[in-house]
Amino acid sequence: MKGEGKSKQKLAVWKFASCDGCQLSLLDCEDEILAVSEAIEIANFPEATRRVLPGPYDLSLVEGSITSQHDAERIRQVRAESEYLITIGACATAGGIQALRNYRDVREMASVVYASPQYLDTLETSTAISDHVPVDFELRGCPVNKQQLLEVILAFLHRRKPNIATHSVCVECKLRGNVCVMTAHGTPCLGPVTQAGCGAICPAYDRGCYGCFGPMETPNTAALTAQWKAMGVSDPDILRAYRSFNGYAEAFKTEAEKHE
Amino acid sequence: MSEKEIRTIKVDYLARVEGEGAMHVKIKDGKVDDVKLKIFEPPRFFEAFLQGRRFEEAPDITARICGICPVAYQMSACHAMENGAGVRVEGAIRELRRLLYCGEWIESHGLHVFMLHAPDFLGYDSAIEMAKDHRELVQMGLRLKKIGNDIGIVLGGREIHPVNVKVGGFYKAPRKRDFLKLVEDLKWGIEAAEKTIQWCAGLPFPDFDQEYEFVSLRHPDEYPMSEGRIVSNHGLDIDVSEYEEHFEEEHVPYTNALHSVLKERGSYFVGPMARFNLNFDKLSPRAQAAAKAAGLDGQCLNPFKSIIVRAVELLYAFEEALRVLENYERPEVPAIEVDPSGKTGFGATEAPRGILYHRYGVLGNGDIRDAKIVPPTSQNQKTIERDLYRFVPQYIDLPDDELQWHCEQAIRNYDPCISCATHFLKIHREEVS
Incomplete structure (x- = not known):
């Protein structure tokens, strides 16, 4: 199918320290995923496709927290390539369960899991994406609710505020x-x-x-x-x-x- | 292409696997010199920060190791705590756990067969691209997968990180009528899974039968999910509590995932093919017949054909889920009392990708003293590397991009879950003259 008129907006999905569950939520939209892929160009989503289109991207969804120097640098690159950057899930919005390291000596923790911790590139802390770069919207949850995820994508496509309640x-x-x-x-x-x-x-x-x-x-x-x-x-x-x-x-x- | 020429194939970020990894293939004088699977997914230190948490928290916390197979983590954690306490969950609660595990196998295998693995065989970058030419097939896969998730929603509260699992059973046992809608879906799923097996059997497979030591659980009465002894085709037959006497983890410099090996024999193979080869007799007659019709008469030694085996397990999981639902009577209590305080407990269950081992030491006050977790992908890493050593020479004359794709496919045979294993892929192909 060719000649769809104007080009579609480009979506990228990025992973940092996380369990993959929040980005999986998008693939778990079994009734909607094909329609989503028709409305927006899935330009960079390694868990779903080996095809990678170069940036810049109109919308980046970011999963995971920052726990290594390499990732602290990578998120800046992602921000630079993204018009809108939305964080998805507890890791990206608050550092996640792995932020429990923030109360411990990370080298001592590494020695609990790894025989040779000197091989690791790891920071002392696990921190939210917004501690490193400006974020346009934060979607909460461990994992995110997939209907809320679709709402956020839809709101972005229509350039309106996502309808996400902040009550209890x-x-x-x-x-x-x-x-x-x-x-x-x-x-x-x-x-x-x-x-x-x-x-x-x-x-x-x-x-x-x-x-x-x-x-x-x-x-x-x-x-x-x-x-x-x-x-x-x-x-x-x-x-x-x-x-x-x-x-x-x-x-x-x-x-x-x-x-x- | 001259052997003296330096060729570099790079996949800095392997696609259609769960997590972040790279692969490095070094070719010297036209021969494979070195293969490295590199897991650069940053470490998250679960075993360390479980220390000092309550034993009751282990299922919810360890679920967060993996969004694709959280139920596996919850089940291994629960079984370990119950083992420590010296109690067993029986009857309807045990059946409900089996149902939840069927849901996860269906969701995870559905994802892998249709969205992660099938596109390789047909030359598409993704299931989304594949859907442009094979829409009905992809839609069938999505519906299969959704039914697995629906089981998780009804029984677990949600599909990813279900909230209803607790040590000893569940917070709340659903009523029989809560499952009614699922019955028709499961009947459809059985038919669709059978079609999936037939479809997978028609895919083009490279000749790549290999010798492996397959390791899985084995249970006297059933196809293994949550219980059984750990066995292999090379004579291993041990209790779960003996796991660490026979297996060890190595920390190698190029990867954030520990390599697990059999102390005496090195690399081994866990997952659907291991389960299938070691437990074919425990599959349902219908699943056995469908496997035979697909050319797998109780044995599969070609990891590229793991897609057929996953489809066979899909069929089995649908049948088993339906069996549980049809016989279901709501238990009087949703959970039994479990107190592992002051004890050490061992648990191993069959995650979609293979054996998932947990061990917890619990203090007298119920706090976790120490924890050890060995996920399936750690156990398969060395076998994946070994496959690449043997596979690459067959295709060494292919152009770089084709060789790279074949290597990626060989890795995806294992449905590697890198998020789990960190505690995966760049392909760098280097030719050194």
Whole structure:
């Protein structure tokens, strides 16, 4: 098929330190992926295709966190080649679970996993993409919600703001008709301080939210912590709850430090 | 092309694999001199930061090692903790775990067969390009894959990093009616998987039968997923807890992934072909018949034909998922009590790409003292390199771009998951005269 008129906008998908799950979310859009590939030129997406078109790119989706000097340099190159740069997932937006290294001596950690850590190029910290380059939009989640990912791509194509709610998981629980697991079952839940987007799945499966979409806009972590303490949750457990998949997001990081 | 000429083939970033890697093939005097798979995916140190986390957190944290096979991590972690505690999950909860694993095999094999591997055989850069000429085929693959994901959504809450798995079972056991919609999909999937096997059998394959030591789980009653002894075609037959007595990991300078070897015999082969060759008798009669009709009479020694084996496992996974659903009765409790405090536990399950080993030492207060995780791709790395040593000479006269593509295909035979193995590919081909 040739002669489609104007040329399509070019999409690139980049990976840094991550599990691949967020970019896989795009391939998991089984009903939409072929239509997406018709609306936008998939110009650089190594997990899906060996064909690489040269930059610049109209939209870059960036997965993963910065954990090596090589990657700290590569993200600058990606930014330079991208008109819009959108980070996808907890690693790219907050450093990810691997940001747990930020509280440890990385050389000592390396020696736990690797017999010869001197071979490794690794930084002391795992940090968000926005700590290194300007980012146009951050999509949360560990992993991202694929419908939200499609919304972000669609919004970009139409040059409008993505319609992504910043309220808490509590709102999604009400929308879904979940019983509150804190009130009804006494289960500690991070839902009141965590951004919506997952569809409140944990409470729907009788467990407390574990914060994989990161802090909501203006979270009241102090109030939630007080409630958890009243329920008998220990400081080490509160610390671990905040210091997990989004533990290096500012609001969760600060709250966790109060329980060290 | 003269042998004296210096040829360099570079693939700095291997495509259609999960994660970041490169390959280096060095050709000296017209012969393969050195092959290196380089995994430059940065290390993430999971084993280190699991120290001090609660044992209950291991399934959710280790799931984040891999977005393609999170269920495998969750299952190996759960089994290890349960092993430490000296308890076993039985009955409907065990069946639900098998169903979730079927979902992951379907999702992962569907992705690999149709989106990552098939385009190589037909000369396309991607499934998206392939869809321009073979739309129905690609759409069938996408629907197959989606059904696997749908199992993950219904049972796990979501397809990537499911939230419903816990040590001891699940947070919530779905009602039988929650699965109703899946039944018709699974019946369609069985038919579609059978067509997939036939289609794969018609692909062009290079002659490349090799001798390997295949290693997989083996269970007396079933095709292996979460339980069994670790066996090989060279006489290995051990309990999961003996794994580290027989296998070791080497840290080599050019890669961020540790190489796993059998202490006595070196490289070995895990994954669908290993499972198939060691457990053919445990496949369903329909899957056995379809494999035989596709030319695989209980044995496959050509890694290029792993695409057929994956399709056979797709068929089996659809049949098995349907079996579980049809017999399902909701368990009275979704999980059993598990307390591995003060113990060491071992777990090995069959991830889509092969054996995934976990070992945890747990302190008396329930915190993780130490952890060891060996993913399938670490175990296959040396075998992939060995394949390239033997494969390249057959195609050494091809132009660089064709040779490169063949090498990439030889690597993709293993569905390498580099994100997992870091703890993969540039092709540099160097001719040294």
